[in-house]
Amino acid sequence: MKQGEIKLDGVLDEPAWAEAEKAAGFWLVTPVDSGYPTQQSEVMMTYDDKALYIAVMFYDTIPGKRVAESFRRDFNFNNNDNFLLVFDTFRDQTMAYTFGFSASGALWDGIVTGQGTNLNWDSKMEVEVKDDMDRLTAEMKVPFKSIRYPAESRVWYANFGRLDLKTNEKSAWAPVPRQFPHVSPAYTGVLIFDEKLPKPGINL
Template sequence: MIKSWLSFILMVAFAIQTFSQGTPNDTISINIRNKNFVYTVKKIKGSITLDGVLDETDWQTANRVENFRLVQPVDTGFAQQKSELMLIYDDKALYMAVIFYDTIPGKRIAESFRRDFAFNNNDNLLTVFDTFRDQTNGFSFGNSASGAIWDGLVSDGSVMNLNWDSKVELKVKDYPDKWITEMKIPFKSIRYPSKSQTWYANFGRLDLKSNEKSVWAPVPRQFPHASLAYTGVLKFDEPLPRPKTNFSLIPYLYGGYHQNFDAGENAGYRKDFGLDAKIGLGTSMNLDLTYNPDFAQVEVDQQVMNIDRFELLYPEKRQFFLENSDLFANYGETNTTPFFSRRIGLDAPVLGGARVSGKLGQDWRIGFMNMATEKTDAFAVRNFSVLSVQKKILSRSNLGFMMINKETLGEGSQRLFNRVAALDANLASRDNIWTGKVFYHRSFQPGNPD
């Protein structure tokens, strides 16, 4: 049964890869509020050393953005603290250099050196890239003045998922009157359409000493400056190259020895192994595989005191579930979500699974996941299958359909199942002034046809 499901997923992944290679590129007209904010990214042939010293010729000839616009405390005029931004790229990565001038005496605010730091408590740079130009989903990168990295996925136009980590590299260099960030973002760390030449993007700065939040493309102050409804336009000199197959493998091997000498028992040995793998399918899809996973490397949950009768829904931090997680997790509302991935593996170890997700064409997103948990004294082998399809409508809205199946792979009366069908409409205006959600979910299980 499990092998059959795995074979099916691999065939689906191959078909999706073939289809995605023919995805039309850059056929969407530029019809966004900040369409007049255009930055041309030059392609380079030289090499860039990440040292915070912008002495390479390519930086000297790059186009330069100056004078960010205020978001807070007011959203009119320019920030008093000057900012400069430059972007260049080669066949492997996008490079960004930012100069943040600081004329106010005193130390720069750096609360933590931890990755994905608290945004509002540190002087920082924050960027968002809407690579598919749907004004709904994107990638976010940034750093604090102390050099801590910030990276995450953007969904629903501005919602950040900071549990996703990439391979971004950066160097921060301090000067008495400014601090400089030099950053490298490998193309294989993100997803974008084949032969893409135009992205949407925005770049922001938070300066706590001056109490200024500023951006390149203007954003009204009632919205986060990472809002994808208010991005500008990035134009690359040439279509972006298709990166080499993005493949990562994380195996583990476990061994142990134990013996109770007092009881006179013989020595006992424990051994186990497993792996996680991620395979890029073109530039817009990815396949995740796992066998007998070990989640020991996952960060522990932050303790929360619960004083009501409702269960806590801790965020998913397992890498297998993270990329395109909104395709599965954003149905319904917080207390009525039909699928919560943290339940898989909660009461029985995960045996294995596969997951394919990403973008198809201009308007479609798809996700399919199949996992199985091991047989225990309390539970038989169980299978979890989820299919999610999302279609973009209007400028920033979408329709989504999801089918969930949880089934016990036993014999006779033990073969139980629970299935849920979900239909969601997520609505958002072009300027993000109004948003709404309508959904209908229905469950099915043996002995309960209603």
């Protein structure tokens, strides 16, 4: 749903989030690729003329600190509690943009292909994380000018994934076989925008 600009503070109190549809009911990817994870997650999206905004909520009822080993960009995501997403903007299931963050708010972005993930590519994404007792919430901003997509685009493929090191579980919104990365352009759901998107750009 198209809305006004979101203030990035990790607090999901803007009217846009109250109206946005939720991507919920995540599926386990590992240790087994069936059933539901111990801790569920929710993702919402909205946009304005300049950027996509993604709201993330990780439920966490297990006592103890979340694992945040590194504050570096493009951290080792196997060693940090994290959220990742993929946008297959051309819907070819071979190349996608990936964006993510760790529990500490460290950024992670790259381009995914059949040869792996190119982490040398950096976008102008931003994120703010709020860590509460029973959940972690975050707001992410991805400028449209950071990514390429068809000029008349209204439909992308997408997936959202979580790594929870307390439970040693990976989960994803769209089901993914466990032998694949938990966010892969080959396994996605459908993301439909209300209106035609702004003209794409190149990482400005």
